[in-house]
Amino acid sequence: MSDRLRRAWHAGPNGLPSLPLAGILTVTAAFSLYSIVPIVEAVFTGYYAFDWENFVEAAARLGQGDLYEIEYPYAFRWSPVAAWILGVVTLLPLWVWQILHVAVLPLLRSWWLVAACLVTYPLWFDIQTGNIMIFVAVAGFWAIRENRVATALFLGLTVLVPRPLMLPLAAWILWYRPTWRMPFILFLAAHTTLVVVMGYGPEWISALLTVETEFASDFNFGPSQFIGLAWLPIGIGLAAWLTWRNRLGLASLAISPYWLPYYFLVLLLERYSGTQAARTASEDR
Numbered sequence: 001m002s003d004r005l006r007r008a009w010h011a012g013p014n015g016l017p018s019l020p021l022a023g024i025l026t027v028t029a030a031f032s033l034y035s036i037v038p039i040v041e042a043v044f045t046g047y048y049a050f051d052w053e054n055f056v057e058a059a060a061r062l063g064q065g066d067l068y069e070i071e072y073p074y075a076f077r078w079s080p081v082a083a084w085i086l087g088v089v090t091l092l093p094l095w096v097w098q099i100l101h102v103a104v105l106p107l108l109r110s111w112w113l114v115a116a117c118l119v120t121y122p123l124w125f126d127i128q129t130g131n132i133m134i135f136v137a138v139a140g141f142w143a144i145r146e147n148r149v150a151t152a153l154f155l156g157l158t159v160l161v162p163r164p165l166m167l168p169l170a171a172w173i174l175w176y177r178p179t180w181r182m183p184f185i186l187f188l189a190a191h192t193t194l195v196v197v198m199g200y201g202p203e204w205i206s207a208l209l210t211v212e213t214e215f216a217s218d219f220n221f222g223p224s225q226f227i228g229l230a231w232l233p234i235g236i237g238l239a240a241w242l243t244w245r246n247r248l249g250l251a252s253l254a255i256s257p258y259w260l261p262y263y264f265l266v267l268l269l270e271r272y273s274g275t276q277a278a279r280t281a282s283e284d285r
Contacts, residue, residue, distance in 0.1 A: 052094055052130025059087035067200060068207040077207045080200040081191055082160040094130060101127045104138050113271060126262035132161070133262040137269065140169050144248065144272045151177075155184050159191050162208065165266055168243040168251035222259030232257060 050073060058076040061067045062083045067076065076083065089097075101123065105114045117123045117134075126133045136157055142150030151173060158170045174181055195201050224231040239255035242248075249269035256263055 049094055049128065049130040052090070052097065055086040055130070056090045058083040059090055062087065068203040070207060070210065077204075077210075079160045079162070079191065079195065080198050080204060081194050085160070097130055098127050101134050104134060107138050108141060108268065108271075110271065113268065117265075117268075120264075122262045122264040125260075126265065129262070131262055132157075133265045136161070136166065137265040140166075140248075140252075140266065140269050141271065143169065143173060144269060146177075151180065152183070155180065156187060159188055163256070165252040165256040165263055167255060168239055169248050169269065172243055172246075172248060219260050220258040221261065221264075222256065224258050229257075 054074060054076050057074055058067060058078070061076075062080065067080060067083060070076070078086075102118075105117055108114055108117075123134060136154070139150045139154040139157065143154045154166070155170060155173065158166045174184060195204060222231065223234070235254045235256070239251040242251035242254055247270065249267045249271075252266040252269060253259065253263060
């Protein structure tokens with residue numbers, strides 16, 4: 001591989017995407033063209049925002065003993081502390097929450113990344129359902145660039161909203177930035193104490209381990225749709241290798257047991273994964 005091609009593979013010229021990310025964005029955009037219009041129409045004409053309604057329901061159930069009684073369409077698996085926070089967040093009108101999904105895009109500091117998000121399915125699926133993946137992705141994007149607020153937010157969300165796809169970047173931060181280890185341990189201890197005091201420990205753990213419905217979901221675009229649990233050891237091994245190679249966006253997707261549409265937003269981490277992450281890791285050694 002020539003030096004020019006090698007550089008383009010890891011970081012595109014003049015701030016453009018690297019070759020792998022450019023390919024991923026092209027395929028995603030092509031796949032998304034037929035599906036964006038009905039989603040946008042649904043957003044502006046009224047619809048059932050699946051995740052947002054779950055947030056509202058979870059906040060209402062908090063303290064009633066049935067927070068983790070999962071039965072479609074209700075499926076809340078986040079921390080009970082997160083449910084309490086959502087009681088505040090869901091005081092906002094849904095349309096304000098949706099606008100915030102778009103309002104954070106300029107933080108990506110790249111016109112082509114913003115454009116890619118606006119014309120692809122994952123962002124609009126996140127907006128339609130009222131989830132938080134764009135906020136997780138943007139926080140991770142800046143955490144790689146050593147922004148302290150973004151790093152604290154990402155690590156906090158890793159505890160409050162424990163998704164496997166957040167583990168590669170969280171582990172990378174704690175490995176290469178030891179100053180974050182003690183704050184993370186203290187936050188984890190405080191959070192665990194709150195969960196125990198609230199009386200939701202066993203129920204929450206049980207809910208986290210109950211994910212069979214997601215494997216068979218029509219919205220699972222990952223390998224587990226076809227090979228089920230067999231993907232887990234493959235994904236974990238692949239994620240470990242990708243994390244070692246500082247490909248944090250790809251690692252985040254690989255380790256996820258299933259790939260819901262908005263999970264693909266973690267590929268935004270690939271903007272600085274190979275270059276910025278490698279530089280940061282080298283400086284911290």
